[in-house]
Amino acid sequence: MPAEPPADYGFLADALDAADADAFVHVGSDADADLRYLTRVSTSSTSSSDYGFVYADGATTLCVSEDARVGAFTGEVRRDSAGDPLGTRVVAVLDGSTVPDGATVLVPRHLPHDTAVYLERAGYAVTSTPAVREQRAMKSEWELDRLRAVQRAAVRGMERARSILREADVRDDVLHWQDAPLSTERLRRQVNATLAAEGVVDVTHTRVRCGPDVSDSSDTPIELRVGVPLVVSLAPRGPHGYYGTLTRTVVVDSDGGWERRAHVGVESARRVALGELEPGESLRWIHSETVAEASSFGLTATPGDRVHGVGLTRREAPSLADDAVVGTVVALEPSATEEEKGTIALSDLAVVTEEGCELLADCSTSLTP
Amino acid sequence: MPAEPPADYGFLADALDAADADAFVHVGSDADADLRYLTRVSTSSTSSSDYGFVYADGATTLCVSEDARVGAFTGEVRRDSAGDPLGTRVVAVLDGSTVPDGATVLVPRHLPHDTAVYLERAGYAVTSTPAVREQRAMKSEWELDRLRAVQRAAVRGMERARSILREADVRDDVLHWQDAPLSTERLRRQVNATLAAEGVVDVTHTRVRCGPDVSDSSDTPIELRVGVPLVVSLAPRGPHGYYGTLTRTVVVDSDGGWERRAHVGVESARRVALGELEPGESLRWIHSETVAEASSFGLTATPGDRVHGVGLTRREAPSLADDAVVGTVVALEPSATEEEKGTIALSDLAVVTEEGCELLADCSTSLTP
Known part of the structure; x- marks a missing residue:
């Protein structure tokens, strides 16, 4: 079986441009189709753990648990602060990027509620986008x-x-x-x-x-x-x-x-x-x-x-x-x-x-x- | 195989009392463990459709698509307005109940972001509860x-x-x-x-x-x-x-x-x-x-x-x-x-x-x- 190729994030760059937004965030388990599509993570061997995905500054970051498998994901993998809620961890990624305070962050509409609350408390404006769902229609x-x-x-x-x-x-x-x-x-x-x-x-x-x-x-x-x-x-x-x-x-x-x-x-x-x-x-x-x-x-x-x-x-x-x-x-x-x-x-x-x-x-x- | 018994919602009543809240809401697919536990829905035969669950006035309501299967769910099933977002459909259930305007609504922390937005725009205060996750630990x-x-x-x-x-x-x-x-x-x-x-x-x-x-x-x-x-x-x-x-x-x-x-x-x-x-x-x-x-x-x-x-x-x-x-x-x-x-x-x-x-x-x- 050929190795899974890395995901192409050009469509996210386009979605950010169109919405005048600076970052895209999603949090979910490997059972979440959007999360899986974005990260190409394999099924975790040990637990049904959640993943936090950030696209900002043209790069991708994945916040995972200490023992999570990341499959074909090619961006930066962060296993630090694994005990913290993924909401605070994705906020930390954004705070460490060039994304300005108060910037608009695009998310799928089913982003977990608590993640949205963490983003909003950190001053980001959260807006839903159908970009991932639409992109998934086009098969490579x-x-x-x-x-x-x-x-x-x-x-x-x-x-x-x-x-x-x-x-x-x-x-x-x-x-x-x-x-x-x-x-x-x-x-x-x-x-x-x-x-x-x-x-x-x-x-x-x-x-x-x-x-x-x-x-x-x-x-x-x-x-x-x-x-x-x-x-x-x-x-x-x-x-x-x-x-x-x-x-x-x-x-x-x-x-x-x-x-x-x-x-x-x-x-x-x-x-x-x-x-x-x-x-x-x-x-x-x-x-x-x-x-x-x-x-x-x-x-x-x-x-x-x-x-x-x-x-x-x-x-x-x-x-x-x-x-x-x-x-x-x-x-x-x-x-x-x-x-x-x-x-x-x-x-x-x-x-x-x-x-x-x-x-x-x-x-x-x-x-x- | 014995039929699946209906769920017992006493723990939700207790959670509402403890939080001075008036309703509990969750939205998710049959792949969501909390949603499945709350509703006892079987796996949908036709699509990975989402369900909207409301507990208010001591009764349960489930908003489903036109062809969704509801398994052992014993409360009221609403198939009307099936084309509308589940957020607006659960708000309609709350608006038709005795739950007062501005009441606190408990939700699991991973409630979809868009559902939380619909609830908040309708004037409800959304608060996360671990009640379902905790209750799931005790097996019947x-x-x-x-x-x-x-x-x-x-x-x-x-x-x-x-x-x-x-x-x-x-x-x-x-x-x-x-x-x-x-x-x-x-x-x-x-x-x-x-x-x-x-x-x-x-x-x-x-x-x-x-x-x-x-x-x-x-x-x-x-x-x-x-x-x-x-x-x-x-x-x-x-x-x-x-x-x-x-x-x-x-x-x-x-x-x-x-x-x-x-x-x-x-x-x-x-x-x-x-x-x-x-x-x-x-x-x-x-x-x-x-x-x-x-x-x-x-x-x-x-x-x-x-x-x-x-x-x-x-x-x-x-x-x-x-x-x-x-x-x-x-x-x-x-x-x-x-x-x-x-x-x-x-x-x-x-x-x-x-x-x-x-x-x-x-x-x-x-x-x-």
Whole structure:
């Protein structure tokens, strides 16, 4: 695996210029996507410690605990005063810089409240900026490689689900695997084991659902049956923090009813979305064209905005309000639901290219396992 | 799995009384431990959405997105105005309550900055409280069951590591497994697959390290060799968000040198820690007794505070500054390091009981796989 390249802070310099501000500050843990993006810290080995990041005088400083790992961070690392609140530590960094008293300091809107209080008490004017969130939409080649890797792992997980369903035998319409009934939970754990073996570190968001009410918020295990659409949704997170997004719907021993027709419609909607995604196209337009295509098959689209960015979080910029830009990674998630029948859903990740878009990894859409 | 019981908000009422405050507010995602503890929300199926929590007039309200899952939350759920910032939405809840204008509102210190600004602009006085963090130290029976479950999964993961090391054959001092060299990364992925199959959803913090420099912050895969101490550290997170903590050190084909003597010393330090942990005992005292025991074997304790609480985060209250209290869950992590030799580390989770303490799960400490 190639080493993580250092972050490029040019966008912060631009944000400071535009806002007539002199510094940027953020405080958060390695679970905070903005903090992780800014610092490229690896996951801390010992504790869920917080980090204080300062960009001032064109240089970066990171205040960390005594044993925190700093990964690919290339700026100055300060381990002194590790017992003090990070708010006082980032103030000390600013006070030691050329940033003037009373200067404006840009922060993400979710900067911890106590850090903002420390900054304000020290005389700085705190102003929120969306700069980091916006910059995160544009993926570097290194980030695209990480996203492709985790998406390939998702494909392996999906193939594992398909192979278990192919191996399953049917007793009284219930699927059995390795001599025991196959439930949504049992299949989920097997898929997660494959994802983990492929290097994925977080499988919190693996969902295996079936039956008419797949939107049911409970995760109560359900026995899998023939003829019922089974929706497998994967959003694995790789070791560098990037998420995959892959959903497929399969039916064991389909009797060729609603689910076959619906699946043809959702596949067609998926093709429309992939065909429309290109630089300059409005994401809202792509979304509405996808819904329209499903409607032309007599299908009702599942509610929700199903075109959005993915990266260090499962849902991030760009949103429906944005136009597609080269280098952004977009989830396309056509889905149709009919009461009493079930849901047919497909989702994929694509990167916007000069020519249109490209799937980050390819995976069969077949309704048959 | 028994349903998650509703949260008990008596501690918030006490905190408001003590601070002469009228309401408590928090905003965060389901990845925020305080927010998760307060609301008992499950992981959202569709997005990493934020939640706004309000405790006022003795009742709880949760502002959520249109499709957010609310898990075991029992108070009022508001899905209206879902497009507005959560800061304005929690202000609207307060404005609709009997909380007077200008009242003091308690918040965790890491409340998002923008939420604090909305509260202050609406005339409320925002004050930080450690109430949630402190309350989280006291585990309920339901929480203890979740912690035991994830710790049992950790034991299975450790057994998987041991069984692979037992199966491994040695070629030129390098361990081979299934006809290929066994690296730290390969072993890590196999252990993670077992953890996932046991229902664990987050294996980010699985570490497999060997050689003299196990504190090395890099995760570069290293080929495993005979006679070198291998430290396997597991901190798996279960589906309800609780972490396990389990570390074992093994040596394949030990020649009986430093590592055997050090392992005896660290095992003895572990027994001291388990013997000392009881209600009323200072955690700092337990820590220093553990270090002293290792010293009596001529060992140098690995730096760091190695007695601390574990729950919805890997490191939380109680800390070294606290005394042990019945119902708190404490990680005990004796460890010794010698340059050029390596590290011998053991860690376990114990709950403090009336009689002393009890391991959450039992696992062999043997140095031989």
